[in-house]
Amino acid sequence: MTVARPAFKFIDLFAGIGGLRVGFESIGGQCVFTSEWNKFSQQTYRANFEDDHEINGDITKIDEADIPGHDVLLAGFPCQPFSIAGVSKKNSLGRAHGFADETQGTLFFDVVRILRHHQPKAFLLENVKNLLSHDKGNTFRVIQHALDELGYDVDHKVIDARHWVPQHRERIFIVGFRRDVPTRFSLDDVIIPEGTRPTLKDILHPEDGTETAEEPFTTGKRAQVASKYTLTPNLWKYLQNYAAKHKAAGNGFGFGLNGPDGIARTLSARYFKDGSEILIRQGNGIPRRLTPRECARLMGFDRRGSNQPWKIVVSDTQAYRQFGNAVAAPVAIAIAEAMAPWITNTVALQPRRRKIA
Template identity: 60%
Template sequence: MLKYTEVKEELNINIDKHLNDGFAALTHYWQNHKNGVSQYFKPAAKEYLQREILSTIEDPDQLYIPFKFDIPFPPKQNPKFKFIDLFAGIGGIRLAYQNAGGKCVFTSEWNNYAKKTYEANFGEVPYGDITEINEKNIPDHDVLLAGFPCQPFSIAGVSKKNSLGRKHGFLDETQGTLFFDIARILDYKKPKAFMLENVKNLVSHDKGNTFRVIKNTLTELGYSIHYKVLDAKHLVPQHRERIIIIGFRNDIFNGNENFEFPNLPKPKAKIKDILEPIPDLKYTLSDKLWNYLQDYAAKHKAKGNGFGYGLTDLEGISRTMSARYYKDGAEILIPQEDSNPRRLTPRECARLQGFPDSFIIPVSDNQAYKQFGNSVAVPLIQAVAKQLVKVLEDYGK
């Protein structure tokens, strides 16, 4: 049997040139041709294959060639449930829910570098801009997942309600934001449950107005809501607080879903456990950068501010890694004997977020730093997924 990478070679697919919705449709078709949702992807997949890859396809069955997924995280066989992965990034949430027994049937991510990493690990290219995706073209699913960007709701964008022909309250309050796209998909597809992930400050953002709109919107859409701020330090050596919002359809569970957030173990992970034994010298800070960071920290300390670099205790945990880590690595620096400190390597960043070493990093260091800084702590999301899936399984009994 052919392998996925061999099929791409046979079709002369250079992934850098195919990070578009056409190849997204084809890879989605390949992953879903037998599970009842292939009709959502087949027309676009066939059109793309005919137009961009093959001049003619006489037999529609040529759309799918039996092959084996030779990628780190192939699609789940005999899944317990189906989910979609929105604002997918590099797939941290997908990985957690696949590990919990789920099958991803649709994914969306706008950044091409993230798409490249996603495809290398899952064998699927995400669709692009979620604002351009019609909710009618998304397959039915049990769980909607989204690590969505936080935007203020106080400034309304261009109204979409007229074009959509609906006048729900949430359209008025959330228009012009990316949360609007989650709301319209929930409204149309009505999955049994959802999980949303965001920064801790979402709760207090815009004096609480943003979170009020989110809660009211989700309630208005017919879901009972559970939310909690969880710290990944219980499972990885990183202080990383995130709010997790869980919802279950009222007309299915009647508010009796008996969902509980996971009881996390006492922190025991240490930074030293994720370090590579002999990192490349290029990760050691130059004298110029190290002197700059020290001077910068001293200046702000004199003003009574807390800004500055973070020299990490190897027996402890790190600060929160952010997408800006690529700039200078200041928030998480590793001390070294007889040398300037160094930043984490991309592989160490992956480990800090709980990604297994089999996770492929096909992009530059700078892009990898951005991607892992924007991602989730996989073990934390997986602990939440286990609790959510338990509710679905109890309902099915």
Template identity: 55%
Template structure:
């Protein structure tokens, strides 16, 4: 073989290696997109480019590494990248690091990322919420860990693991961070007997009382990682849950771990720990927010009472969040509307408050009821009035003209706006799941502007904590 043939062979081999590397990168890109969108959506998007007759079978061959090593075209790569979220505008100039536990679809993360934070760890178990989360929040595999079952990190599902082994495992699995965020589920605590703990050689305190609940997993991570600040969110009824025992154990645990909780001793109707989303958007949605500071850092006192200074001067009215026209599938069927109507009348006659929430979108200062995770069932808590004449309904419910004005549900897009995930003329929140799953996700989430305001309020304290960390040798 002469020198010319050898050079040609080398070039050909290098070209094949380059094509193979590009093919592997393309496969990884496709896999990331398919973590979010179903195959039908991805195939349809690729076929619209008209460059290749994409099918589900072809997509499977690609993702399984069985397709010929022909890289995707530039147009296909560009399209797929557009289906993934872009990094935040301030990346990589982050002011602090945080983790997002029981993350849902990223409602709490949103505000802390906007305040300059870098999310380095996320945990969310619901596979549909994971898809929505990944569709909207930048997750760089090199700098961000995504976990689906927090118990795999805390090892709380393995009774043979000692507390110290669990803490060591957490320290290895969870990156260091300044702020811990967690919207943990509310569960009753089952008090374990101290004698049994003594027999097993285990500690008392939160390891005894909180075990078996998901708050226990949060407490273990706080113990192992010792973040400077935490923000815990839950429903308002957490304070009265299980006759107050749940809240008492939580507060005792946080104190035992060495944290001071803001406004800890304040209660009553003006408890600043209770944050109502209606100050930011036209929805009555109360949540309890526990903000804790590591006691040994001696940070200045903090109160959520100052959050009122960040309320918007003019709250966006409901009508500004609604779409000009919606698909007929969101209008209640005659059967469902008749059921809700008669159900409400029956309870009104008994003096009960049960019934639907019919909302006039033209009211300037109207506040709707709390959007719940069951909204997909009938939409009864928030129904948009389309001109239904109640007086006529009382006389003749089946009047054809009145039936044409049956109320409707909010669309998932309108739910995204009512929760603050998007503005009507701004960023379009990606909803890669069915309407049923979307309603559940928004109903389980938080009012985004409220937690964005909490993040802004906290930022000076976060910066002081970061400065202390950076000053340590």
């Protein structure tokens, strides 16, 4: 049996559960190196991708010369030092953030040393929108300068996954092509889906028997959402009181309550704590969390009725953390498709330009 030669090779750094990888495999790329330090994310990654290479751990302990040659570098480098929530938490604890955060912020420079050594044709980096404004813009200027010094033409854009999934999820994507690579690439080339935008009904369990029950998420002949996802009366009362308190103080803090025609707030890694950012209305008056399967759909890792659903092999707590930290897969696919003609030198396939709203 002849195995098709990959169109290009790529590496997946700070891989999480492989959101960026989904995009670049979809255009014919082969992943030749993976680095992810979290053991639970490694379990999910291993369950959903077939590899002939091991998943490496801490990237700071890996010599760049030991990483295989590659055409494209992917990296969703840690966002906590730059996120609004992350900065707020570190400030409250009296801890440094951004590049002053020795445990996470400086991991960008591990991306730099690997780019410097291997000089791949292209890269794609992902982070939170707040990276642009962190430290009055100085953090992003440092990043731009470092990438420019490496010899790359760089473009960046904040893209909202709302175009593909029923969730407002703004993330910054940074794309670079080596200057000796003939390219006119722009993130404006990313094609936005046309037509009606998805709503939560596209990802929620229908609970009417048209879906096969999937323990432990749904049960019974009608595949109804398991009762454990319904908030306890005490937690629901607490969230209502908390929201009322902050509303009275003129703050915007509170829970997000949605019906099937709604659009979710951003799913975060803290969702396992109380689910407050995305709660689903129920007939008994007490809302519920999304199930991990619904989170997989909300992030675009699988679709309702799929013959190959995303494998969820960890606890609910870990699954919520993983999806909350992940890159929305359809966004990665759309960016990969826009980059593909320049990666594979098939410029005739260059997509038509469409401005991202």
